[in-house]
Every structure is written in C-alpha cells, then in structure tokens.
Amino acid sequence: MSASNVAGSFNVAKFGGTSVANFEAMSRCAAIIENNPNTKLVVSSACSGVTNLLVELANGVQDQGRRQELMNQLTDIHHEILDQLAEPMSVEKEIHTILDNVASAAEAASFQSSAKLTDHLVACGELMSTHLFAQILRERGVSAVRFDIRDVLRTNDAYGKAEPQLEQISQLAQEKLIPLCQEHVVVTQGFIGADDEGNTTTLGRGGSDYSAALIAESVLAAGLEIWTDVPGIYTTDPRIAPKASPIPEISFSEASEMANFGAKILHPSTLVPALRHQIPVFVGSSKEPEKGGTWIRQQVESSPLFRALALRCNQTMVTLRSANMFHAYGFLAKVFEILAKHKISVDLITTSEISVSLTLDQTDTSGGAPELPEVVRKELEELCTVEVEHNLCLVALIGNNMSESKGYAKQVFSTLEDFNLRMICYGASPHNLCFLVHESVSRSAIQKLHQELFEQE
C-alpha cells in the first residue's frame, strides 16, 4: 500500500450470520452501529442458514420438489425481514430479483454444477442481507447506503477459495469506498469478491471475517469489530465445554493460532491483514454487547502457558509407506513434488523411518473433508503405498513458550491416556501442541483437557 493512501480513521464492523438472522437481530446490530459514530463501514454475512441452503442448491438438486422447498425456505427468511420494514417496497424488488436469479442458477446447477456457478449462487445470501440491513438502518434515521463489494474486493479466479489481490483492492477502496464512508454508513457484503473479468468469487466458508479484515486494511481502518453470537474468544468453544471462559485480551499470534487450528470464531486468514497494518480487533456478541469481549492486539499484558483449545474436524489423513525410504534420500522430496505439482496444500506432517503421514488443507466453499484426487493418488502409488483416512479431528492446545516448559506434555498425555492419539505434533512450535483423534471422541477429548488445564484453581 502506498504512503499517499488516505487513512479511513474509522471502524469497520462485521456482523456474522446469527447476528443478522432476522429483523430483531439486525435491529440489535443497527443499535450497535448507532452507538459508535466511528463505525462507518459495515460488513455483513448472509442471514443465518442461508449459505447452507445455497450450497445445497449449488451442489445440484435434481428433485424439483426439494429445490422448491429450499427456495421456499430462502424466501421465508428474507420475507420475515421485509414484512417488518416500514417501507418494504424500497428493497422488495431487489430481493425478488436476487431470488429469481437463485432459482435459475439452482436449475442450471441441477444439470451441471461447477465451482464458478457455486460462487455465483452462494454470493446471493450476502447480496440479499445487505439490502435489508441498509434499509433497517435508513428506517432508524441513519444515512446508510448499500455498496456492492465486488467493485472493490478483487480476487483471482480460484472459485470457492479465491485469493485477494491486495494492490487492486487498496486502490479501488481509496477510489470508491473511502469517499462514500465520509458521507454515509456503508453496508457491504462479506465473503464475496470478483475476479478480473467481473465473475463473482468467494473466500471460502466463514470468509466474512476475512473480508472484513481485508476491507479494514484497504481503508486503513482504526479498528475492526467482529460481532458474533458469543461475547468474545473463549478458552475453547463454549458449545463444547460450557465452563469455557472469555479471554479479555489475546495477542495476534495466539489468536491466529486459534483461528488456524479451527476455532470457528474467526476465519483462519482474518488476522493476517489486521496484523499487517496493526489494526486492533475486537470480538463481541451482538446479542449482549454490554458483556464486552476480547481485544486482539500486538502487545498484551499476560502470556499464559495455556491459552486455549481448538478443534478442527473433517480432517483427511494420508499415510505414505515405502520400504525404500529406509536410509534413503529424496523420497520426501518426490512426494512433495507430486503434491506441489497438483497444488495440494499440506497441513500437518509426521514422519517415521519408513512412513510419512500428512493431513490435507482445504477450506473451500463446498465444505466437507478434503479429498486426495485420484490422479495424485495414482502418481504417489508409483512411489509407495497410500492409505487415506477420514472422520478425524485435530485438537490443538495453544499457549506461550511451550517448547521451553517442562512437564506439560506429560499432563496432556496422561489426561488423555484412554484416547488413541494420532499424528502428535509437539515441539515444532512454541505456541502449540496438536494431534488427531477419531471424530467420535473429539468433543470428550476437548472437554477432558479443558477440565484439567483450564478449570482448576
């Protein structure tokens, strides 16, 4: 970003799906915006549940009855809000046009789905919610305008997991977004962007957090607020461990580790742009804003040994075995050459004398566990045996100075002595220890560890 850029000096506030689920929830978000005159840019997700419905349609629903059922659900969600507006006419036409667009794209997907068509379809959730959100704000007396972020958020054409083009985003934001924010509260879409040809793209499921951070970076925002359904980042997902407690302040590196290891509260890439421009991030609940939340900052007062536990399911583990690996060189290089050639991104790895296990990375819009493509499997099988396992979850313990602390690994492993732990990664990072467990026991592994490490006096 060039030094001549004009700083926004205002806040960007992102509201997630449950925060904009219906009229009442959107109105609560509107009150949060009104309470902070510094909030000039609002990034919204689709209404809760909408993206899931759109993904199902995009995957291709042949049964016309089922397709109609999904369309009815989408219509009902948006009509619930429309019907409570003082002036529904002002946005009704726009919502109906988008719903018609969804219906025809869903029909096309039932013949042949594609990643490009999926993005075109799933983007409609955010395109609708922002019309409604902006109108709610206007009806409360706020000078709000809806902005189509596809005019700014330029990405490559990797549909379903598009990569942002930072220089272009920054330039377009300076031209189109900042001047608008001087006059109005701007309501725009998370999750979506457009490639150079103007085709709609998405940043992957949960991508609105990442969008908000990219937009905050592009306008050099003073702060980024992530409003969700929990009052901040907790020691673990409170839905799994009800005794999890909120963390008032956490460093960028700890929070990034949490996001990377699957704590759903933040999309994994969210903190990258915020960290690049040192934009402080706040996470709070739009339902209970008075409860405060978590501040994510560069410098924090405490750096405890154990900070949090994260869980990421849908892991695919690939084990490659070759007797030729014994005292040989070049085997791993060949394996990674094949993976790199096919753009397969690897997450964790552990090795032994004759085998290597790795997990596959993937967070594209279609969801589900990543697959090892058949062509890649065939190429690998020319080198070694290939075993693929599903139904695994990654458990990560996140903390500080872990590699310099004695005895904690014993505490972790003795707490989980009845569990079958796979692919233990320990010592590579001072900030985490992680391993895989079978999906069926993953929640109890988190609960046991949380009890032992976070619930004792």
Ligand code: ADP
């Ligand atoms: P949004 O729709 O606002 O983006 P998400 O559902 O994506 O919200 O993320 C919020 C959810 O993240 C919470 O409801 C909670 O279940 C889950 N979560 C996972 N890990 C944590 C954590 N460490 N702290 C708080 N919430 C967490």
Ligand code: ASP
């Ligand atoms: N609506 C998208 C999803 O459900 C993006 C988001 O909410 O962050 O994945």
Ligand code: MG
């Ligand atoms: Mg989310």
